[in-house]
Amino acid sequence: MDLRSFLTSFGTSFIIFVVLMFLFTWLSRKPGNQVIYYPNRILKGMDPSSKTRNPIYWIKEAFFSSEDDIISASGVDTAVYFVFLSTAFRLFVMAGIVLLPILLPVSATDHSVIKQNKNAKNSTSTNSTINEFNKFSMERIGPGSPRLWAYMIAVYWVSLVTYFLLWKAYKHVSEIRATALRSSEPRAEQFAILVRDIPHAREGETKKEQVDSYFKAIYPDTFYRAMIVTDNKEVNKIWEELEKYKKKLLRAETIYAESKSIGSPEGVRPTTRTGFLGLYGTKVDSIEYYTEKINEITPKLEAEQKITLRDRQLSSALVFFTSRVAAASAAQSLHARMVDSWIVVDAPEPRQVIWTNLSLNYYSRTIRKYVVYTIVSITILFFMIPITFITAFTTLENLEMLLPFLRPIIEIKSVRTLLEAFLPQLVLIIFLALLPMLLRYLSKAEGIPSESHVTRAASGKYFYFTVLNVFIGLSLGGSLFYNIKRLKGKPEAIIEVLAASIPYSATFFLTYVALRFFVGYGLELSRVISFVIFHCKRKFLCKTEADVKEAWAPGDFRYATRFPSDMLILTITLCYSVIAPLIIPFGVIYFGMGWLVIRNQALNVYVPSCESFGRMWPHIHTRFLSALVFYQVIMFGYFGVKKFIYAFAIIPLLLMSLIFAYVCNKKFYRFFHHRALEVMCHELKETLDIDSVYRSYLPPSLNSDKLDDDEYEIV
Amino acid sequence: MDLRSFLTSFGTSFIIFVVLMFLFTWLSRKPGNQVIYYPNRILKGMDPSSKTRNPIYWIKEAFFSSEDDIISASGVDTAVYFVFLSTAFRLFVMAGIVLLPILLPVSATDHSVIKQNKNAKNSTSTNSTINEFNKFSMERIGPGSPRLWAYMIAVYWVSLVTYFLLWKAYKHVSEIRATALRSSEPRAEQFAILVRDIPHAREGETKKEQVDSYFKAIYPDTFYRAMIVTDNKEVNKIWEELEKYKKKLLRAETIYAESKSIGSPEGVRPTTRTGFLGLYGTKVDSIEYYTEKINEITPKLEAEQKITLRDRQLSSALVFFTSRVAAASAAQSLHARMVDSWIVVDAPEPRQVIWTNLSLNYYSRTIRKYVVYTIVSITILFFMIPITFITAFTTLENLEMLLPFLRPIIEIKSVRTLLEAFLPQLVLIIFLALLPMLLRYLSKAEGIPSESHVTRAASGKYFYFTVLNVFIGLSLGGSLFYNIKRLKGKPEAIIEVLAASIPYSATFFLTYVALRFFVGYGLELSRVISFVIFHCKRKFLCKTEADVKEAWAPGDFRYATRFPSDMLILTITLCYSVIAPLIIPFGVIYFGMGWLVIRNQALNVYVPSCESFGRMWPHIHTRFLSALVFYQVIMFGYFGVKKFIYAFAIIPLLLMSLIFAYVCNKKFYRFFHHRALEVMCHELKETLDIDSVYRSYLPPSLNSDKLDDDEYEIV
The missing domain is CATH 1.10.287 (Helix Hairpins)
Known part of the structure; x- marks a missing residue:
C-alpha cells in the first residue's frame, strides 16, 4: 500500500466521520429520537430534554463529568473501563512527547539503507513502496548504527512509563472497588455465597435440611437461610x-x-x-x-x-447470611475436609446467575474447561489459515486473477483506489465480527456461574485470538512468502522473522487504526444502526408500550468484544511506537476520542447488564503487560535484525516486566478475587431486609405470590 | 563389586545387627538404663518397670499397638510417618508377590546377552562382574525381545499399586488429621492467628491500639485480644x-x-x-x-x-479469638485491600514459634526465599563434583595408586575384602551427615514462622539433594567415564545414559539398603551412642537432678533427615524393582523393620518437639509420586536402551501420574493448608480459659509474674 491509497483511506474515513457527526447532531435534537440518544437517562427517570441544543454540548458534558458521575450513571465496571482508556491515552501522550521529537529526526537524517538499496539496484518492489511512506521509521537506520541507541532508550522510556501508569491505575481501580464495596447501600450478593458440589444427603434427609444443618453448625449466629438450586427446565x-x-x-x-x-x-x-x-x-x-x-x-x-421445589433439588445452593463480613469470610474459607465438596464462592448478582451451570460438579467443570481450551486453541490455530489467505487475496492483482469477472469494475480508477484502500480492513472487520458469539457460548459451556465472569472469559479468548491471528497473522502473512525460506529448519527464528516483517505492515495498521476511530466511533456516537432498526421495529412490529420499550432498549457495553479490540489497537500502537513512531498520534486519537465518545454513551446510552466491581481489571492489567512484553520481545528481535550488538540490553526490561507483574499480582490481585474483610465491615445505612435479599434471587419462573414463605420452608 | 564382597558386606552388617540386638536386650533390662530406653514413658509419668523381661516383648508390643496408641504417645505427625512406612511396605510386598515369580524366571531363562558377550569376546570387566550377580536382572534380556512385555506389565503393576495405596493413604491421613483437629481438647494454636505485615500505625497510635481496633471492627463478637510481637533481643x-x-x-x-x-x-x-x-x-x-x-x-x-513491651513493638502480632471456627475462618480470609499488608496465617504452636522471623515483611521474605533457593541449587549442583570424585576414589585400585603409603594395609586380604565391601557406603553415609544442619539453617533464613514448617522445608531440600546427588550422581558416576562419549552434543540423551548406567550400580545399592536396615536400625533400637553419651555426661558433668534429666532427654524424631533418607531408599527400590527385582525383598525388610523399630521408639523413646497435625503428608505424597514418575521415566529410557519399540506404552502411565497428582491435590491438599470449618465447629469439652491460651504464647523472657494483666493492657 502506498502513500496515495493511505491518504484515500484516511480521507474517506474522515468524510464518513463528518457525515456521521452531522447525522448525530441533527438526529439527537429531535425529541422523538431521545429514546435512541438518551435511553440510560430515560430509564433512570431523568429528563433528557433539559439539555441545550448546542451541538458540542455533549463534548463539554462528557469532558467535565467526574468519575463519580460515571459510577452513579453506569457502575464501577464502566469507571474501570475509563481507567483503562485514560491509561492507554496517557501512555501514548507521554510516549509521543518524547519519541516523536527524538526519533523522527534520527531516522529522517539517516540515509544508509537508501544508499544500500541504490547500490544494490535489485531492491524489491516491497522496499520501494515502503520507503515512500516510512521516511520516518526505524527501517531507515542502517545495521549496527549507533543511532539505534536512541531507539533503545525509547523502548526503555515506553516501558517505564507503562509500569508507572499501570501501577497507578491498579491502585486507583483498587480504590474504586473498595469505595464501591464499602458503600453503605446493601447489595444482595454481598449477603450470599454460592455453595457447589454438595455431597449426597444422608438417607431420609432432604438437601435443604442437609445444607441448613451444615451451615447452622458452623455459623450459629450469622446464618440466615439457604436456597437450594433446582432443575428448572420443566x-x-x-x-x-x-x-x-x-x-x-x-x-x-x-x-x-x-x-x-x-x-x-x-x-x-x-x-x-x-x-x-x-x-x-x-x-x-x-x-x-x-x-x-x-x-x-x-x-x-x-x-x-x-x-420442582420439592423433588428437583440439585447439588448446589445459595446460602444467605445476616451480615456482609460473615458472607465475605465464608466465601473465602475452606468448609469441608474433602476439598472437592462444599466448594464456596462469592455469590453472583441475582441478575447474573447462570442457573443451568450451578449444579455442574467440580470434575465435570474441570474437564469442560480443558475441552473448551482445546477447542479454542484449535480455532485460533486454524483461523490462521483463512486469515493468511485473505491477506494474500486482498491485493487487487490476486483478485483480478482469481475472479476475472470482477475485472471491469476493478479497472475503474476510482473504484480501484477505494478498493485498494478499504478492502483488507473491511474483510478483517467483518471476519472479526463472526467470532464473539462462538467464544461466549464456549465460555458459558465451561460451567462458569455468572454472566460477568463469562464476559471476562470470552474477552480473554477473544484477546488471544485477535493478537495471535490479526496482528501476528497479518504481519507475518504480508511477508510470509518472502520470509518462509528463513524459517526453514529453525522454528526458534520466528521472533526474528516476525520482527523483520513488522515494518512492512506499518501502513496497513495505520489505516486500520484510523478506520477504527473515525468510522467506529462515528457509528458508535451517531447510533445510525440502532436508529434504523428502532424505527423499522416501531413501524412494523411494535404494538404495545412494552414492545416499543424493548425496541429501544440500549443494551450494555459488550465488554467481551470491546476490550479485546481496544487491546488490539493498544498492542499494535505499542509494537509500532518505536519502529514507526508516526503511529503514536493515531493511538492518542483513538484512545482520546474513545474516552470522549464512550463517556457520552455511558452517561446517556448504555445500561450495564451486570456489575462485577472491577473484577475485569486484573485481566486488563495482565493483557496490557502481555502487550508490553510482546513489544519488548519484538524489539529484541528487531534490534537483532538490525545487527545491533547491544540488543541484549532489552533483557533487563523483560525481567523487570516479570517482576512488575509478580509484585502487582501479589499486592493487588487477591482483593479482586475476594472481598477484603476490612472493606466489608463498614456499617450499613439502614437495617437490612434480609428476606428481600433472599427473594431477589428467586428465579422468575419460581417466584409466585401463591408460594408463600412456608412453601419454601417445607421443602 | 562382585558377589563375594556383597556377601561379606551383608554378613558383616548382619553380625553387627546381632551384636546390637544382644546389647539392646541386655542393657534395656537394667533398671538404671530405663531413662535411655523408656524416656517417653517416664516423661509421661508411666512406669516402665511393669514390662516383662522377655527379650521379644518389645516386638509384640510394637506390633499390636494401635494407631490411637501412637497418636496418644507421640502425636499425629508420628502416626502419619507410620502411614508412610506401611504404604511403602505394602507397595513392595504387593510388587514382590507379582514381580518376583514372574520376572526372575523370565530373565534367568534368557541367554541372548550372554551369548552376545561370548561372541564379542572383548566383553569389559564391568560386564563380567555384573553377570555374576545379576543373573536375575533385566540386563540379561536381549534387545527388542518380546520378553520385555513382562517388564512392561510389571511397570504398570507397580504404578497402579502405588496409585491405589497413595490414594488410600491420603484419605486415611486426612481422616487422622480431621479426627485430631476435631478433638474436644482445646489447643492454644486453634484460637490464634498470626498477622504479619501490619502497616504503619497512624500518628499517635500504638501498634497495639491499631491492631485491636482493626480486628474489633471486623470481629466484634469473637475477637479476644492481640499480642504484638516485640524485638526481644535485649x-x-x-x-x-x-x-x-x-x-x-x-x-x-x-x-x-x-x-x-x-x-x-x-x-x-x-x-x-x-x-x-x-x-x-x-x-x-x-x-x-x-x-x-x-x-x-x-x-x-x-x-x-x-x-520491650512498650517501645519495641514490631509489625506482626498474634491475634486471639474466643472460638475455634472464628480463628480458622479468620486465618483463611483476606483482610486488607492491599494484599501485602495484614497477611494472616494459622498461628504456630506456642513452642514452635520462631520469634525472630515473625516481623520480616512480605517482600523481604520473598527475596530471602529466592536467595535461599539459589544457594541450595548451587550446593546441590556443586556437591555433584565431590560425589563423583568419591565414587572414583572408592575403588581400591585408585586408592592404592593415589595414596601409595596405604598399600601394605590394603594388601592384607581380610582388610581388603572388608574395605571393598564398606568403603563406598561409609563414605556416602558420613558425607550425608554433614548437610542437614546447613539446610535447616537456610530454611530458617527464609523467614518461616514455625519450627515444623522449617522441618518440612529442610526435608524437601534434603530430598532433592539425596535423590539428585546420591542416586543419580552415584549411578552416573559409576559409569560416567564409560558413558561420557554418548552424552556429547546431545544433552537430551541424559535419560538414556542414566537408564543404561542404572544396572551397573544395582549391587552397590543392594548393599547400601542392607547396611541401612541392619546397622541403621540396630543402632536406632540399641541406642548405643545415646547410652554412652548419657553415662559419660552423668559421670563427669551432671550435678543436679535437672542436669541428669537434660542428659537423657531423648530428643525428637528429626524428620528433616529421617524422611529424605527413607525416601532415598524408596526411590532406589522403586527404580530397581523391575530392572533388578532382587532388591524388592530388601525394600520390604527395610520398611517392615523400620515400622517395627520406630514404633518401639515412638512408644518408648522419642518425644516429639512439635505437632503439625500431619501437614507433612502432602510433601511426602508429592515426593512419593515424584519417585514414581522418576521411575517411569527411567524405565522409559531403559526400554529405549533395550530397543523395545513399544517403549511408548509408558507414556499413558506418565499422564496418569500427572492426572493422579492433580486430582489428589484438588481433593485433599487445601485441608492440609487450612483448617476446614466443618471440622473446627465441634463443641469443646470444657469451657475455655482463653487467658491461659494467651499466656501460653508469651515468650519466657517476657513472662513474668510481676507484669500483670494491666501491664500488657497499657501497652
Whole structure:
C-alpha cells in the first residue's frame, strides 16, 4: 500500500466521520429520537430534554463529568473501563512527547539503507513502496548504527512509563472497588455465597435440611437461610408459555382498544388461528382464546413449581447470611475436609446467575474447561489459515486473477483506489465480527456461574485470538512468502522473522487504526444502526408500550468484544511506537476520542447488564503487560535484525516486566478475587431486609405470590 | 563389586545387627538404663518397670499397638510417618508377590546377552562382574525381545499399586488429621492467628491500639485480644544471663548439700572465681556471689521487659479469638485491600514459634526465599563434583595408586575384602551427615514462622539433594567415564545414559539398603551412642537432678533427615524393582523393620518437639509420586536402551501420574493448608480459659509474674 491509497483511506474515513457527526447532531435534537440518544437517562427517570441544543454540548458534558458521575450513571465496571482508556491515552501522550521529537529526526537524517538499496539496484518492489511512506521509521537506520541507541532508550522510556501508569491505575481501580464495596447501600450478593458440589444427603434427609444443618453448625449466629438450586427446565418451559400468552393477550387488547378509537365504537375484536404460527386452524377470538389458555396453564405452573421445589433439588445452593463480613469470610474459607465438596464462592448478582451451570460438579467443570481450551486453541490455530489467505487475496492483482469477472469494475480508477484502500480492513472487520458469539457460548459451556465472569472469559479468548491471528497473522502473512525460506529448519527464528516483517505492515495498521476511530466511533456516537432498526421495529412490529420499550432498549457495553479490540489497537500502537513512531498520534486519537465518545454513551446510552466491581481489571492489567512484553520481545528481535550488538540490553526490561507483574499480582490481585474483610465491615445505612435479599434471587419462573414463605420452608 | 564382597558386606552388617540386638536386650533390662530406653514413658509419668523381661516383648508390643496408641504417645505427625512406612511396605510386598515369580524366571531363562558377550569376546570387566550377580536382572534380556512385555506389565503393576495405596493413604491421613483437629481438647494454636505485615500505625497510635481496633471492627463478637510481637533481643540476653546464674546457684547449693552429707556436718561452701570461665580472679563464696548477681539482674530484667513491651513493638502480632471456627475462618480470609499488608496465617504452636522471623515483611521474605533457593541449587549442583570424585576414589585400585603409603594395609586380604565391601557406603553415609544442619539453617533464613514448617522445608531440600546427588550422581558416576562419549552434543540423551548406567550400580545399592536396615536400625533400637553419651555426661558433668534429666532427654524424631533418607531408599527400590527385582525383598525388610523399630521408639523413646497435625503428608505424597514418575521415566529410557519399540506404552502411565497428582491435590491438599470449618465447629469439652491460651504464647523472657494483666493492657 502506498502513500496515495493511505491518504484515500484516511480521507474517506474522515468524510464518513463528518457525515456521521452531522447525522448525530441533527438526529439527537429531535425529541422523538431521545429514546435512541438518551435511553440510560430515560430509564433512570431523568429528563433528557433539559439539555441545550448546542451541538458540542455533549463534548463539554462528557469532558467535565467526574468519575463519580460515571459510577452513579453506569457502575464501577464502566469507571474501570475509563481507567483503562485514560491509561492507554496517557501512555501514548507521554510516549509521543518524547519519541516523536527524538526519533523522527534520527531516522529522517539517516540515509544508509537508501544508499544500500541504490547500490544494490535489485531492491524489491516491497522496499520501494515502503520507503515512500516510512521516511520516518526505524527501517531507515542502517545495521549496527549507533543511532539505534536512541531507539533503545525509547523502548526503555515506553516501558517505564507503562509500569508507572499501570501501577497507578491498579491502585486507583483498587480504590474504586473498595469505595464501591464499602458503600453503605446493601447489595444482595454481598449477603450470599454460592455453595457447589454438595455431597449426597444422608438417607431420609432432604438437601435443604442437609445444607441448613451444615451451615447452622458452623455459623450459629450469622446464618440466615439457604436456597437450594433446582432443575428448572420443566417449570421454565411452562412459565415461558404462560408469559408468551400473557404478552399476546396484552397485544390483542391493545389492538382492540385502538380499533375502538379508530373505527366503530364497539371496535373489532382481533382473531387468531389456533394452528402453527397462527397461519391455519380454526379462527377464534384472540382475547378469549388467550385468557382461556392462561387460565389453563396457571394451575399447571403452580403444581410444577411445587414439584420442582420439592423433588428437583440439585447439588448446589445459595446460602444467605445476616451480615456482609460473615458472607465475605465464608466465601473465602475452606468448609469441608474433602476439598472437592462444599466448594464456596462469592455469590453472583441475582441478575447474573447462570442457573443451568450451578449444579455442574467440580470434575465435570474441570474437564469442560480443558475441552473448551482445546477447542479454542484449535480455532485460533486454524483461523490462521483463512486469515493468511485473505491477506494474500486482498491485493487487487490476486483478485483480478482469481475472479476475472470482477475485472471491469476493478479497472475503474476510482473504484480501484477505494478498493485498494478499504478492502483488507473491511474483510478483517467483518471476519472479526463472526467470532464473539462462538467464544461466549464456549465460555458459558465451561460451567462458569455468572454472566460477568463469562464476559471476562470470552474477552480473554477473544484477546488471544485477535493478537495471535490479526496482528501476528497479518504481519507475518504480508511477508510470509518472502520470509518462509528463513524459517526453514529453525522454528526458534520466528521472533526474528516476525520482527523483520513488522515494518512492512506499518501502513496497513495505520489505516486500520484510523478506520477504527473515525468510522467506529462515528457509528458508535451517531447510533445510525440502532436508529434504523428502532424505527423499522416501531413501524412494523411494535404494538404495545412494552414492545416499543424493548425496541429501544440500549443494551450494555459488550465488554467481551470491546476490550479485546481496544487491546488490539493498544498492542499494535505499542509494537509500532518505536519502529514507526508516526503511529503514536493515531493511538492518542483513538484512545482520546474513545474516552470522549464512550463517556457520552455511558452517561446517556448504555445500561450495564451486570456489575462485577472491577473484577475485569486484573485481566486488563495482565493483557496490557502481555502487550508490553510482546513489544519488548519484538524489539529484541528487531534490534537483532538490525545487527545491533547491544540488543541484549532489552533483557533487563523483560525481567523487570516479570517482576512488575509478580509484585502487582501479589499486592493487588487477591482483593479482586475476594472481598477484603476490612472493606466489608463498614456499617450499613439502614437495617437490612434480609428476606428481600433472599427473594431477589428467586428465579422468575419460581417466584409466585401463591408460594408463600412456608412453601419454601417445607421443602 | 562382585558377589563375594556383597556377601561379606551383608554378613558383616548382619553380625553387627546381632551384636546390637544382644546389647539392646541386655542393657534395656537394667533398671538404671530405663531413662535411655523408656524416656517417653517416664516423661509421661508411666512406669516402665511393669514390662516383662522377655527379650521379644518389645516386638509384640510394637506390633499390636494401635494407631490411637501412637497418636496418644507421640502425636499425629508420628502416626502419619507410620502411614508412610506401611504404604511403602505394602507397595513392595504387593510388587514382590507379582514381580518376583514372574520376572526372575523370565530373565534367568534368557541367554541372548550372554551369548552376545561370548561372541564379542572383548566383553569389559564391568560386564563380567555384573553377570555374576545379576543373573536375575533385566540386563540379561536381549534387545527388542518380546520378553520385555513382562517388564512392561510389571511397570504398570507397580504404578497402579502405588496409585491405589497413595490414594488410600491420603484419605486415611486426612481422616487422622480431621479426627485430631476435631478433638474436644482445646489447643492454644486453634484460637490464634498470626498477622504479619501490619502497616504503619497512624500518628499517635500504638501498634497495639491499631491492631485491636482493626480486628474489633471486623470481629466484634469473637475477637479476644492481640499480642504484638516485640524485638526481644535485649531482654532475651538479660533473661539468659539470669537463667545461667540461677542454674549455677542451684548447682552450688546441691554441691554444698552433698558435702554436708559426705564430710563435716557444716559442709564445705563451694567457691568460684569471678574472672573469665571461673579460671582466675578473686575467689568468692559461690552461693553468695550468685544470689547477689541474681538480685542485681532481676530488676534490670523487669525494667527491660517494660521497655520491650512498650517501645519495641514490631509489625506482626498474634491475634486471639474466643472460638475455634472464628480463628480458622479468620486465618483463611483476606483482610486488607492491599494484599501485602495484614497477611494472616494459622498461628504456630506456642513452642514452635520462631520469634525472630515473625516481623520480616512480605517482600523481604520473598527475596530471602529466592536467595535461599539459589544457594541450595548451587550446593546441590556443586556437591555433584565431590560425589563423583568419591565414587572414583572408592575403588581400591585408585586408592592404592593415589595414596601409595596405604598399600601394605590394603594388601592384607581380610582388610581388603572388608574395605571393598564398606568403603563406598561409609563414605556416602558420613558425607550425608554433614548437610542437614546447613539446610535447616537456610530454611530458617527464609523467614518461616514455625519450627515444623522449617522441618518440612529442610526435608524437601534434603530430598532433592539425596535423590539428585546420591542416586543419580552415584549411578552416573559409576559409569560416567564409560558413558561420557554418548552424552556429547546431545544433552537430551541424559535419560538414556542414566537408564543404561542404572544396572551397573544395582549391587552397590543392594548393599547400601542392607547396611541401612541392619546397622541403621540396630543402632536406632540399641541406642548405643545415646547410652554412652548419657553415662559419660552423668559421670563427669551432671550435678543436679535437672542436669541428669537434660542428659537423657531423648530428643525428637528429626524428620528433616529421617524422611529424605527413607525416601532415598524408596526411590532406589522403586527404580530397581523391575530392572533388578532382587532388591524388592530388601525394600520390604527395610520398611517392615523400620515400622517395627520406630514404633518401639515412638512408644518408648522419642518425644516429639512439635505437632503439625500431619501437614507433612502432602510433601511426602508429592515426593512419593515424584519417585514414581522418576521411575517411569527411567524405565522409559531403559526400554529405549533395550530397543523395545513399544517403549511408548509408558507414556499413558506418565499422564496418569500427572492426572493422579492433580486430582489428589484438588481433593485433599487445601485441608492440609487450612483448617476446614466443618471440622473446627465441634463443641469443646470444657469451657475455655482463653487467658491461659494467651499466656501460653508469651515468650519466657517476657513472662513474668510481676507484669500483670494491666501491664500488657497499657501497652
